[in-house]
Amino acid sequence: MTRATASPYMEWAKTRSAARYNLARSGMPDQPLSALGATLQDVETDGADGYGWAPLLETIAHRFGTSPASVVHLPGTSMANFVALAGLLSPGDDLVAEAPTYELILSAARFLGANVVPFIRRAEDEFRVDPEDVARAITPRTRLVALTNLHNPSSARLPDGTLFRVGEIAREAGARVLVDEVYLETLYETPMPTAHRLGPVFVTTSSLTKAYGLSGLRCGWVLAEPDVARRLWRLNDLFGVNHARPAETLALRAFAKLTDLAPGFSRMLETNRGALREFLATRSDLACFAPPHGTVVFPKLLSGDVGRLCGILRETYDTTVVPGDFFGRPAHFRLGLSVPVDTFREGISRLGQALDDLRKG
Numbered sequence: 001m002t003r004a005t006a007s008p009y010m011e012w013a014k015t016r017s018a019a020r021y022n023l024a025r026s027g028m029p030d031q032p033l034s035a036l037g038a039t040l041q042d043v044e045t046d047g048a049d050g051y052g053w054a055p056l057l058e059t060i061a062h063r064f065g066t067s068p069a070s071v072v073h074l075p076g077t078s079m080a081n082f083v084a085l086a087g088l089l090s091p092g093d094d095l096v097a098e099a100p101t102y103e104l105i106l107s108a109a110r111f112l113g114a115n116v117v118p119f120i121r122r123a124e125d126e127f128r129v130d131p132e133d134v135a136r137a138i139t140p141r142t143r144l145v146a147l148t149n150l151h152n153p154s155s156a157r158l159p160d161g162t163l164f165r166v167g168e169i170a171r172e173a174g175a176r177v178l179v180d181e182v183y184l185e186t187l188y189e190t191p192m193p194t195a196h197r198l199g200p201v202f203v204t205t206s207s208l209t210k211a212y213g214l215s216g217l218r219c220g221w222v223l224a225e226p227d228v229a230r231r232l233w234r235l236n237d238l239f240g241v242n243h244a245r246p247a248e249t250l251a252l253r254a255f256a257k258l259t260d261l262a263p264g265f266s267r268m269l270e271t272n273r274g275a276l277r278e279f280l281a282t283r284s285d286l287a288c289f290a291p292p293h294g295t296v297v298f299p300k301l302l303s304g305d306v307g308r309l310c311g312i313l314r315e316t317y318d319t320t321v322v323p324g325d326f327f328g329r330p331a332h333f334r335l336g337l338s339v340p341v342d343t344f345r346e347g348i349s350r351l352g353q354a355l356d357d358l359r360k361g
């Protein structure tokens, strides 16, 4: 197994995804300080950090109906995933991971010296998880199973029954289940239906990035049983030790604003989902599972080359989507709905024109 030391997807996302009609995005538009109703007076720079800032840990714990001892506050879901993987996997262990999935989970596990053993979530089966596929992928060295819920790239939602069964399979194998729930937040449900509530075998991660456009605060967390949470806090001393105080103080402000922000984002997604449905009904060249929630879909191009499609989109139509190559599915591409409604309408209209151009050759 080659040790990963870089992420091709993240490099592409940071350097090549920007466009006038950026449908490569998967999170809400970035929010300014004013959206939090905050001013510089609210920002503090001082304050000793122990293992987390109590008001923030309590706020996160309250949101998920758990105890602050189960919360590890970390910079974004990215660091939450990394610390969880680092804490739960040793070199030579197997990580059973859904395929397709978010590439960074796989790269991070490979960086840590773990082997990735995939199980398939099939497009023809609306990207469901079949617990029997997970069971078949388990080896004597499996210490962790990794899932995303909602699924990146398809937005498929994992029913509790499926999660529960995967949890049982993992427990019997002496493993845990990592569920990246960063897109679950985009359901805007209260209380949040986190897998954390299904039992201690689950370790979940999330942040304020995707559902609230607050990536800049880098407010992410792991939810885990207290023993595991303590271990992850201690492990994080090797990486980041303390948080940026201004970000912590603003994150606390942000939590008080989430219920004000949610309805607008929710409406935007609903409108874009309606436009997407109309668009898909006109396209015989795409096969697409479009669930009634989530910020992305993962259409399959039924004939023609996705690389060429992406090239035409970018060069002629100033529009981007994520090539399916980054998910190990070269016939697919990921299309984002979390952009303003006018941008989305124009973006998919341009996608339609690019598809027509591709067909004409």
Ligand SMILES: Cc1ncc(COP(=O)(O)O)c(C=O)c1O
Pocket (backbone or CB within 6 Å): 026, 075, 076, 077, 078, 079, 102, 148, 152, 180, 182, 206, 207, 208, 209, 210, 215, 220
């Ligand atoms: C599944 C998944 N997890 C984590 C992240 C990163 O989130 P954050 O900004 O909270 O680090 C992304 C971003 O694309 C993602 O798709």
